[in-house]
Every structure is written in structure tokens, then in C-alpha cells.
Amino acid sequence: MVLLSVSGTVFSAAAQQSPETPAKPNFSGRWRMVKDKSDFATFKMPDIIVRVVEHRDPTLNVHTVQTTGTKTSIADVSYTTDGSESSNVINGRPAVSKTFWDGAALMIRTQMKDSKGEDEVIEDRWEITDDQQILTVSSHITTPRGQVDLKLVCERRRWVAKIGSFSNRQGPISRPNNRTSHAHSPPEA
Numbered sequence: 416m417v418l419l420s421v422s423g424t425v426f427s428a429a430a431q432q433s434p435e436t437p438a439k440p441n442f443s444g445r446w447r448m449v450k451d452k453s454d455f456a457t458f459k460m461p462d463i464i465v466r467v468v469e470h471r472d473p474t475l476n477v478h479t480v481q482t483t484g485t486k487t488s489i490a491d492v493s494y495t496t497d498g499s500e501s502s503n504v505i506n507g508r509p510a511v512s513k514t515f516w517d518g519a520a521l522m523i524r525t526q527m528k529d530s531k532g533e534d535e536v537i538e539d540r541w542e543i544t545d546d547q548q549i550l551t552v553s554s555h556i557t558t559p560r561g562q563v564d565l566k567l568v569c570e571r572r573r574w575v576a577k578i579g580s581f582s583n584r585q586g587p588i589s590r591p592n593n594r595t596s597h598a599h600s601p602p603e604a
Contacts, residue, residue: 439516440543442470446550446569454566459483466550466569473497475514475521494523506530519543533559547571 448464455461461483469476473496481488492503494514501512510527521541529535536557543550554565 438519439472440519440521440547441472442468442475442521442541442543442550444468444547444550445572447572449549449568449570452566452568454564456563456565458563458565464567464569496521529558 444467446466446468448461450460453460461481463480463482465480467478475494475496477490477492477494479490479492481490490505492501492505492512494501494512496514496516498513498515501514503510503512505525505527508527508529510525512523512525514521514523516522517540519542523537523539523541525537525539527535527537538555538557540553541550542553548571550569550571552567552569554567556563556565
């Protein structure tokens, strides 16, 4: 804190966020892909993507379960939002990311090798709606073979009073056998 004296009056000036600087959102929560709002360009659209995000700035941990057809993959990555490098393994290959804020958007720039050993750069932009219910991750991927833009739109799933069940705004998520889904169950279809 800095103390300023102007004409005998003492003012306290603490580091504050200016009105023009947007607040940094917290991305914590359980997110599920909204297929009709997502765009995977020429890639096959996954059937389900569920992300569980734990965000305690500057740490961002992301657990992703993705199912396409009969194949389910799980990925766990961690980032540091202060611009320092984070190392992860993505699709079985080492990756180095730098994560930083661009206003209220979170930018994740990842450099890695693709399956052919060629350089791949993935630039993700994470944005959340004002009501904190929709997460949009816009990705720009660059490889020696070209560039592509993808968009993943996810809806927040909230924890409800019934132990182990998740819900969206329409109510509890039911499984085909009419049981409510549980945290340890595979993602519901």
C-alpha cells in the first residue's frame, strides 16, 4: 500500500482493478459439450466431452473425458495462468504450454509434436459468459500441413443436493435405466 499526502490530507492508494479491466473469471466446474453449438471443422465430432476444471488462480487443472464411437479417452493437464511454462503429456506426447490472461479471456499456447513428429502449435482462448453457465474454448491449430479453427462450447453442470448427481438447468441427468448419474459413472449419453 502506498500513502500519498496532498495538501496535508493522507490518501491510501492500493493496487486496484480499474473499471475498464474486466474481472478474471473462475473456470471451476463440471462442463459438458453442447454438440449443436460446437464446431470441429473437418474432424469427427466427439459424442461426449466432459471437463472437470479446478481453477485456483494461478493454477488451472483440467480433467477431460472424451468419447467418440466406442473409444473413450481421458486427459489430465495442469496450467499456470501467470505466463510461466507448464509441461504436460497430450495424446502420449510431451507438450509445453504458456497460459496468460487477455482481459477476461484465458489464453493457452501449447507447443508439441504431432503424430508424425512435426511441430504443432495450439492456441486456445477460454471465455465464459457473464452468467458463468457457458464456457467456449476457441482453438487455432497450426501444423506444417495447414491451419484449422475449432470451437468447443460447454454448458456448466451444477452439483445438486442428491448425493453424487449432477444437473443442468432442466433438472437431474437421468441414465437410461432411470438411475441418476453418479460422479464415478461413465459420462451419460
